[in-house]
Amino acid sequence: MKPTQTTTLMANAIRALAMDAVQKANSGHPGMPMGMAEIAVALWDGHYRHNPANPHWANRDRFLLSNGHGSMLHYALLHLAGYDLSMDEIRNFRQLHSKTPGHPEVGITPGAETTTGPLGQGISNSVGMALAEWLLASEFNRPGFDIVDHHTYAFLGDGCLMEGISHEVASLAGTLGLKKLVWLYDDNGISIDGKVEGWFTDDTPKRFEAYGWNVIRNVDGHDVAALDAAIAQAKTADKPTLICCKTIIGKGSPNLQGGDKVHGAPLGDKEIAAVREHLIWDAIPFDIPAPIYEAWDAKARGAKVEAEWNELFAGYRAQYPQLAAEFERRMKGELPGNFEQVLAAAVASCIEKKENIATRKASQNAIQALAPALPEFLGGSADLTGSNLTNWKECKAVRSGVPGNHINYGVREFGMAGIMNGVALHGGFIPFGATFLTFSDYSRNALRMAALMKIRSIFVFTHDSIGLGEDGPTHQSIEHVSSLRLIPNLDNWRPADTVESAVAWGAAVKRHDGPSTLIFSRQNLPFQERDAQTVANIAKGGYVLRDAADAKAILIATGSEVELATKAADALAAEGIAVRVVSMPSTDVFERQDAAYKASVLTRGTPRVAIEAGVTDFWYKYVGLDGAVVGIDTFGESAPAGVLFKYFGFTVENVVAKVKSVIG
Numbered sequence: 001m002k003p004t005q006t007t008t009l010m011a012n013a014i015r016a017l018a019m020d021a022v023q024k025a026n027s028g029h030p031g032m033p034m035g036m037a038e039i040a041v042a043l044w045d046g047h048y049r050h051n052p053a054n055p056h057w058a059n060r061d062r063f064l065l066s067n068g069h070g071s072m073l074h075y076a077l078l079h080l081a082g083y084d085l086s087m088d089e090i091r092n093f094r095q096l097h098s099k100t101p102g103h104p105e106v107g108i109t110p111g112a113e114t115t116t117g118p119l120g121q122g123i124s125n126s127v128g129m130a131l132a133e134w135l136l137a138s139e140f141n142r143p144g145f146d147i148v149d150h151h152t153y154a155f156l157g158d159g160c161l162m163e164g165i166s167h168e169v170a171s172l173a174g175t176l177g178l179k180k181l182v183w184l185y186d187d188n189g190i191s192i193d194g195k196v197e198g199w200f201t202d203d204t205p206k207r208f209e210a211y212g213w214n215v216i217r218n219v220d221g222h223d224v225a226a227l228d229a230a231i232a233q234a235k236t237a238d239k240p241t242l243i244c245c246k247t248i249i250g251k252g253s254p255n256l257q258g259g260d261k262v263h264g265a266p267l268g269d270k271e272i273a274a275v276r277e278h279l280i281w282d283a284i285p286f287d288i289p290a291p292i293y294e295a296w297d298a299k300a301r302g303a304k305v306e307a308e309w310n311e312l313f314a315g316y317r318a319q320y321p322q323l324a325a326e327f328e329r330r331m332k333g334e335l336p337g338n339f340e341q342v343l344a345a346a347v348a349s350c351i352e353k354k355e356n357i358a359t360r361k362a363s364q365n366a367i368q369a370l371a372p373a374l375p376e377f378l379g380g381s382a383d384l385t386g387s388n389l390t391n392w393k394e395c396k397a398v399r400s401g402v403p404g405n406h407i408n409y410g411v412r413e414f415g416m417a418g419i420m421n422g423v424a425l426h427g428g429f430i431p432f433g434a435t436f437l438t439f440s441d442y443s444r445n446a447l448r449m450a451a452l453m454k455i456r457s458i459f460v461f462t463h464d465s466i467g468l469g470e471d472g473p474t475h476q477s478i479e480h481v482s483s484l485r486l487i488p489n490l491d492n493w494r495p496a497d498t499v500e501s502a503v504a505w506g507a508a509v510k511r512h513d514g515p516s517t518l519i520f521s522r523q524n525l526p527f528q529e530r531d532a533q534t535v536a537n538i539a540k541g542g543y544v545l546r547d548a549a550d551a552k553a554i555l556i557a558t559g560s561e562v563e564l565a566t567k568a569a570d571a572l573a574a575e576g577i578a579v580r581v582v583s584m585p586s587t588d589v590f591e592r593q594d595a596a597y598k599a600s601v602l603t604r605g606t607p608r609v610a611i612e613a614g615v616t617d618f619w620y621k622y623v624g625l626d627g628a629v630v631g632i633d634t635f636g637e638s639a640p641a642g643v644l645f646k647y648f649g650f651t652v653e654n655v656v657a658k659v660k661s662v663i664g
Helices: 005-026 030-036 037-046 069-079 087-091 121-140 158-162 162-175 204-211 223-236 269-279 290-296 299-319 321-333 340-355 360-371 413-426 437-453 466-471 479-483 498-510 532-539 561-576 588-590 595-601 619-625 641-645 652-663
Strands: 063-064 152-157 182-187 213-219 241-246 377-381 407-409 430-436 457-461 491-493 515-521 543-546 553-557 579-583 608-611 628-629
Touching: 005 030, 005 037, 005 069, 005 087, 005 223, 005 290, 030 037, 030 069, 037 069, 037 152, 037 182, 037 223, 063 069, 063 121, 069 087, 069 158, 069 182, 069 290, 121 152, 121 321, 121 413, 121 437, 152 158, 158 162, 158 182, 162 204, 182 223, 182 360, 204 213, 204 241, 213 223, 223 241, 299 321, 340 360, 340 498, 360 377, 360 457, 360 498, 377 413, 413 430, 413 437, 413 457, 413 619, 430 437, 437 457, 437 515, 466 641, 466 652, 479 491, 479 532, 479 619, 491 588, 498 515, 498 532, 532 543, 532 579, 532 588, 543 561, 543 595, 553 561, 553 619, 553 652, 561 579, 561 608, 561 652, 588 595, 608 619, 608 652, 619 628
Parallel strands: 063 152, 152 182, 182 241, 213 241, 377 407, 377 430, 430 457, 457 515, 491 515, 553 579, 553 608, 608 628
Antiparallel strands: 543 579
């Protein structure tokens, strides 16, 4: 460990960069970076294994700033350690298109492992990363070749611990015994509204001990030596560790430290001058003395640890060539070479069997068909495995000390989604997890973050409408599908039968630039006949399922309502009214098709009627003000599904009447 004088200067460099960048931006949060500066020094200089020249080195430790409002702490660390983050980017903190946005964003800032800001999500991601590390290690490591062997560290504050998701993920992490997970808690007693003692008096150490964590109490968060010892102890524990670091928010600001005024606003020129005098920091803004840069520079150390790992991996490759190739494929996120053939066979099997089954069962069949070709599948459910049907014959449940590929997340929908995101960010797995569609509300913010981060998380939602029947309006999804469609970069699939379900699974697995939701029915749905070209068009998100010469109207439907559309088409045909039936399992994917294709499906000038067992507003973008929507704009009722569909107007007679009304 470096001399105290040096570590003090290293910490003060963080404080200076944080207060100067926030001041220049005229917005930001200087208090946390200034208060956690010594914690950052202890971790990054003494324990954190990384290589600034290669932020994607497979066996690096993972670092997450869950209290992401203090982003200047992370940016200062990355800049000082030698990442490709220039001082100009520090000066451009919170400015348009800079690499230093207001909260850390993966893919924007070199070295940022995840996107944080919504409190609690970073720590949920950290559980996913630690889980992925353990499972990969158990799968790929061999005696003498621990090629997967790293820690996951997260910084967090009181706000993260107040969020309910912290309970969900900490509880599961303790149950699974994720011993390479270390959280460093910035216990400063301050949040935006002031001293937290008025609204947060939990005995946090006891809380985490109850979760089964190793807890290191009352560490002086401004004593680098004490922090170094605590982290070293955490790394030897046989369970996840919470290090409780007592800190002073805004440490170094003589007039503001310790209070809420330093939390989320610039210090001001007068106070910044006082800080410089108090810390004896003579450097001008955005100027770091060369000796401090030298003390922080991690490039040589990073190159050394990666070179050592590369040598280890070379020996591993020589002894276990197939495992090495598989590990590299998995970490690159590439699919097996035979995946397209496996997917095609799964679709062909659906066409051959012509099964009339619930799409949740069709989903399980697709999982069963794809899983043998995808060892990277890591499935799960939030205590609804038997209803969501996300398990498969060969899957093995993950338990404490017992690795597997299917996770019983318990009743933790939000935690499940956040953990899945961490797994996806870590690499090596394609995570999917399930719950009822109505409970997507619980996990919504993690879905949004997955879309923002452009990661391959697959969210499975079953029991997708009033079709679930007697459980009633609390469980019947009305607004959920439409609301999910509002999230940018989230592909939502609501298949109509076995074939569409298999295609949807294939699309979600093949997607590399964002998450997908797969939305399935509880009730049985009929198989739809298609020719080969029609099957190929399913992957375009919307397609002509059934056509008619000189069609007078177009029926657009998704999921269970496609059956209703085809029956209405038959009834209309019997009356001499020809209509086209369009199945649109994914409006998101359909919107990405070229204009010519979209126009070929939804021909201009032809009246349209949309049918979906959910809110109507969304569909007017397709039917126009002159069209009609058969939907439901109230909450559901408790009754058998067949009764409900009739009660809410999902009948052939009603659809026929709507068509007649739009064609005049």
